[in-house]
Amino acid sequence: xxxxxxxxxxxxxxxLGLELIGKVPPTLHTPLMSGANAxxxxxxxxxxxxxxxxxxxxxxxxxxxxxxxxxxFNVVGGFFVTxxxxxxxxxxxxxxx
Amino acid sequence: xxxxxxxxxxxxLLAVLLLALGIKGLSKVKSARDANRLAAFAMSLSVVGLxxxxxxxxxxxxxxxxxxxxxxxxxxxxxxxxAKKVPMTSMPETVALFNGCGGMSSLLVAxxxxxxxxxxxxxxxxxxxxxxxxxxISVSIFVGAITFTxxxxxxxxxxxxxxxxxxxxxxxxxxxxxxxxVASLIAFFxxxxxxxxxxxxxxxxxxxxGIGVTLPIGGADxxxxxxxxxxxxxxxxAAAGFVVDSQLLIVAGAMVGAAGLILTQVMCKGMNxxxxxxxxxxxxxxxxxxxxxxxxxxxxTSCSVEECxxxxxxxxxxxxxxxxxxAVAQAQHTLREVTKKLEQNGIEVVYAIHPxxxxxxxxxxxxxxxxxxxxxxxxxxxxVNPDFPATDVVLVLGANDVVNPQxxxxxxSPLYGMPxxxxxxxxxxxxxxxxxxxxxxxxxxxxFDLPNTSMVFGDAKKVLNDLIGELKDLGVGxx
Numbered sequence: 001x002x003x004x005x006x007x008x009x010x011x012x013x014x015x016l017g018l019e020l021i022g023k024v025p026p027t028l029h030t031p032l033m034s035g036a037n038a039x040x041x042x043x044x045x046x047x048x049x050x051x052x053x054x055x056x057x058x059x060x061x062x063x064x065x066x067x068x069x070x071x072x073f074n075v076v077g078g079f080f081v082t083x084x085x086x087x088x089x090x091x092x093x094x095x096x097x
Numbered sequence: 098x099x100x101x102x103x104x105x106x107x108x109x110l111l112a113v114l115l116l117a118l119g120i121k122g123l124s125k126v127k128s129a130r131d132a133n134r135l136a137a138f139a140m141s142l143s144v145v146g147l148x149x150x151x152x153x154x155x156x157x158x159x160x161x162x163x164x165x166x167x168x169x170x171x172x173x174x175x176x177x178x179x180a181k182k183v184p185m186t187s188m189p190e191t192v193a194l195f196n197g198c199g200g201m202s203s204l205l206v207a208x209x210x211x212x213x214x215x216x217x218x219x220x221x222x223x224x225x226x227x228x229x230x231x232x233x234i235s236v237s238i239f240v241g242a243i244t245f246t247x248x249x250x251x252x253x254x255x256x257x258x259x260x261x262x263x264x265x266x267x268x269x270x271x272x273x274x275x276x277x278x279v280a281s282l283i284a285f286f287x288x289x290x291x292x293x294x295x296x297x298x299x300x301x302x303x304x305x306x307g308i309g310v311t312l313p314i315g316g317a318d319x320x321x322x323x324x325x326x327x328x329x330x331x332x333x334x335a336a337a338g339f340v341v342d343s344q345l346l347i348v349a350g351a352m353v354g355a356a357g358l359i360l361t362q363v364m365c366k367g368m369n370x371x372x373x374x375x376x377x378x379x380x381x382x383x384x385x386x387x388x389x390x391x392x393x394x395x396x397x398t399s400c401s402v403e404e405c406x407x408x409x410x411x412x413x414x415x416x417x418x419x420x421x422x423x424a425v426a427q428a429q430h431t432l433r434e435v436t437k438k439l440e441q442n443g444i445e446v447v448y449a450i451h452p453x454x455x456x457x458x459x460x461x462x463x464x465x466x467x468x469x470x471x472x473x474x475x476x477x478x479x480x481v482n483p484d485f486p487a488t489d490v491v492l493v494l495g496a497n498d499v500v501n502p503q504x505x506x507x508x509x510s511p512l513y514g515m516p517x518x519x520x521x522x523x524x525x526x527x528x529x530x531x532x533x534x535x536x537x538x539x540x541x542x543x544x545f546d547l548p549n550t551s552m553v554f555g556d557a558k559k560v561l562n563d564l565i566g567e568l569k570d571l572g573v574g575x576x
Contacts, residue, residue, distance in 0.1 A: 003229050006347060010335060013348035016117060017331075017355025024124040024363055026450070026477065029458035033324050034192045035123045035133050036356055039116060040330040041199045042140065042349040045147050046206040046337040047168070051161045052151045060213045061164045067205035068168035069175075074199035077176030079137040081191060082123075084180065086130040088466035 031085045038078025044071035101153030108146030109345045115139035116349055120356055143345055185467045186427050189457045190255040193248045193323045196330050200244025203333035204300070207237035210340050211288075211296050231289045233339030238296065239281060239303045240333040246307030247326050251319050254311075261313060270313050271377070277306040310376065318375045320457040321364050325372070328357025367452035367516075394533065394541070400551040402560060405527050406567035412489035414445045416481065418518055419461055420454050422495015422530065428558035429468040432494065435564055436470070442573045448474055449481040449518050451499040478518055485522035493520060493528040493544075495557050501542045512540055526550040529560045 024032055051064035116139045122132025151157050157165075176195070183191045211234045253259040280302040287295035314322050331353030338346030365372050409415065417436065423429060436446045448470060454461040462475055476484075485491070493500055503510040504517040520526050521544055528550060544550055553560055 003226070006339060006342075006344065009344045009347045010351050013335070013351030014355045016348075017120075017352035017357075018359060020117060020120045020352065021124045021356050021359050024360065025126060025459075026367060026452040027126060027459050027462040027475075028124060028129060029320075029360065029364060030188060030192070030460050030463060031129060031133070032120075032123045033327055033357075033360060033457075034188070034195075035136060036120060036353050036360070037192055037196045037199065037327045037330065039120070039136055039140070039349060040196070040327065040334050040353040040357075041202070042143065042346055042353075043199060043203045043206060043334040043337045045143060045343055045346055046334075046341045047202060048144065048147055048165065049341045049343065050206055050209050051164050051168075052155070052157050054161060054164075054213075056158065056160055057213055060209055061160065063205055063209040065164040065168035067202045067209065068165065069172035070198040070205065071202035072169055072172030073176040073179075074195045074202065075137075075140055075176070076173040077180040077191075078195045079133060079140075080177055080180035081183070081188070081195070082133045083130065085185075085188065085463050086133055088185075088463060089126060089129070089472060 027089070031082050034078055034085065035082040038075050038082060041071045041074035041078060044068055044075060047071050099154075101150050104153070105146050105150035108142060108149075112139045112143040112146065112345060113348050115142070117352065120352065143349075146345075184427075185464055186424055187256070188460060188463065189320060189323060190252040193252040193255065193319075193326070196323065196327050197245045197248030197252070199330040200241045200248065200326075200333050202241075203237050203330070203337040204241030204245060206337045207234045207241065207340050208296070208300070210234060211238075211293065228289065229339070231291075233336050234296075235285045235288050235299060237333055237336035237340055238299050239285070240329050240336060242300055242303035243307035243310070244326050244329045244333055246304045247311040247329075248323070250308050250311040251314075251323050251326065254314075255319055259312075261315065270309065274306060274309045277302050277309055281306060314375065318370065320453075320460075321361055321370070321372070321375050323457075324357060324361040324364055325376075328354050328361060331355075331357055364453070364458050367458055394546055396546045396548070397533070398548075398551045400527075400553060402553060402555075402563040403567050404551070405553055406564055406571060406573075408525055408527070409439060409444070409490055409492075409564075410442070410568070410571050410573050412439075412444055414484075414488045415439060415447075415490045415492065416484065416488050416520075416523065417446065417448045418454075418491060418493045418496050418500060418520060419448060419450070419465065420494060420496025420499060422497075423557050424460065424464055424495070426495065426557040428494070428561050429464045429470075431558055431561040431565070433465075433468040433470055435561055435568070438565065438568050438573050446474065447476050447481065447484070449478065449520075450475050451478055451496070451518055452516070454496065454499060478516060482519050485519045488523040489525065491520045491523040491526045493526060493530075494561075495530065497530075497542055498540065500544055501540065502547075503540065503543050506543075510540065520544065521547055521549070524549065527553055529553045529555065529557055531556055 047064050047068035051061060054060040054064060115135055119132045119136030119139060122128040281299055284295045284299035311322060331350045335347045335350030335354060338350055439446050450461055452458055500518050500520045501512055502521050504512040504515040507513060526549055
C-alpha cells in the first residue's frame with residue numbers, strides 16, 4: 001500500500017466515524033463510549049503483526065506479547081463490560097429476580 | 098494478487114463494515130446490545146483474517162505462536178475478570194483503565210518497531226518511506242503515551258486515589274505543560290533526523306504531558322476527558338496502522354477517533370461546558386470563587402425523615418431526581434425499595450434523568466437499571482419537565498446543579514443556559530443531601546431557599562433506609 005492510499009483510508013475512515021453517530025440518547029453515552037473504546041483495542045492486530053514478524057528476536061517477541069496482552073485486556077474487558085451495561089436496559093420486568 | 102491476499106482483503110472489508118454497523122447500532126437503545134456483539138464478532142474476524150493471511154504467506158513460527166498465546170490468555174483473562182467483577186458504580190474509571198491499556202498497546206508496538214526494525218520495513222527504504230515511518234512511529238508513541246498516563250490519572254482521580262494538587266489550579270500548570278509539549282516536539286524532530294535514542298525522551302515527556310494535562314481537571318469533568326482520551330486511543334491505533342501498514346487498523350482507529358470526538362462534543366453540550374474550558378479552565382469551582390456564587394442561604398427549611406414519609410404517603414404523583422450523590426452512596430437499591438413501597442400504595446413514581454446525572458452521561462440509567470427500575474419509569478429531562486407542576490412531591494437525591502433554577506432565571510450565573518429540571522414547580526420538594534455544600538460548580542442553589550423546598554440532611558443511603566422504616570410504620574405498601 002502506498003502512503004498516499006493509506007492517507008485516503010485515514011480520511012475516509014474519519015469521515016465515516018463523524019457520520020456514524022449523530023444523535024445519541026444520553027442513556028447510551030456510557031455504553032457507546034465503552035463499546036467504541038473496546039474497538040480502539042484493534043491495535044491488537046499491530047501487536048500480532050509484530051510477533052509474527054519478530055523472527056525469533058526475543059525482546060521483540062516479548063514487547064509484542066505484552067502489547068497484545070494490553071490490547072486484549074482492552075478489547076475483551078471493553079466488550080464484556082458494555083454487554084453487562086446493555087443487558088440491564090433490555091431486562092424485561094417479567095424476568096426480574 | 099494471490100489467494101491469501103484476496104481472502105484477507107475480503108475479511109478486512111467485512112470487518113470494517115461490521116464495525117461501522119456496530120458503532121451505528123450502539124447509538125440506538127433497541128439495537129445496542131446486538132451491535133456490541135456484532136462489533137466483538139468483527140474484531141475476532143479481523144484476527145482470523147490476519148492470522149490466516151500469515152499462515153498462507155510467510156507462515157507463523159512456533160515461537161511466535163507461544164508468545165501470541167501467552168499474551169492473549171493473560172490479557173483476555175484479566176479483562177474478562179475485571180469486567181465481570183467491577184461494580185456498576187465504578188464504570189467510568191473502568192472504561193478509563195481499559196482505554197489507557199489500549200493506548201499502552203499502541204505505544205509498545207511503535208516502540209518495538211522503532212528499536213528493532215522489522216524486516217519488511219528495512220528493505221528498500223527510500224528517504225520518503227523512512228520519513229513516513231518515523232513520523233507514524235512518533236505519533237503513535239506520543240498519542241499512545243498521553244492516552245495511557247491521562248487515562249490512569251483519570252482513573253485514579255475518579256477512584257479518589259488522587260486529589261487535585263493546589264499548584265495545578267494556578268497558571269504554573271500551563272507553563273509546565275508547554276515545556277513538556279515543546280520537549281516532545283524537539284524529541285520528535287530529533288527522531289525524524291535519525292537519532293533513535295531520543296525515542297525515550299519522547300516516551301517520557303509525552304507521558305508527563307498526559308499527566309500534566311489531566312491532573313488539573315476536576316472530577317465532574319472527567320467523563321468528558323475520558324471520552325476525549327477514548328478518541329485519542331483511536332488515533333493512536335490509526336498511527337500504529339501506519340507503522341505496520343494495516344488499512345484495517347487505520348480505518349477502525351480513525352472511526353473510533355472521529356466518533357469519540359463527536360461523543361465528547363455531545364457530552365460537553367449536555368453539561369453546558371466547552372471542550373476548551375474543560376481542558377484548560379481547571380476545575381469549575383476554582384474559577385467561580387469570586388463570582389456570583391457567594392450568596393448566603395436565608396430561608397432554609399430542614400425537616401425530619403418522618404415528615405418526609407408523611408408527605409410521601411399523602412402524594413399521588415412522585416418524581417425522583419437522582420444525582421451524583423446517589424451514585425456515590427450506592428443507594429440505588431435502597432431507593433428502589435422505597436419506590437416499590439410507594440407504588441404498592443398506588444402512588445405514581447417516575448424518575449427524572451438529567452442528561453448528565455450520575456458520574457458520567459447515561460451512568461444513572463445503568464445504575465437504576467441494575468436496581469431493577471423498569472425502563473419505562475426513567476424519563477428524560479424534556480419529557481418530564483412539563484410534568485412537574487402536576488407533581489405532589491419531588492425527591493432530589495444527591496443532585497444539585499441540575500436542579501438549580503439559577504440556570505433559567507439568573508443571566509449573571511455561570512450556570513445560565515444549562516438545561517435543568519424544573520423541580521421548583523412541584524408542590525413540595527425534598528432535597529436529601531449530606532450538608533449545605535455546593536455542587537461541583539461551587540454555586541449557590543436557589544432551590545434550597547424556596548418555601549416549598551425542605552432539606553433532609555444525611556447520607557442518601559441512610560436517609561432512604563430510615564424512610565423505608567417510617568413508611569413501614571405508616572403501613573405504606575403493606576397490602
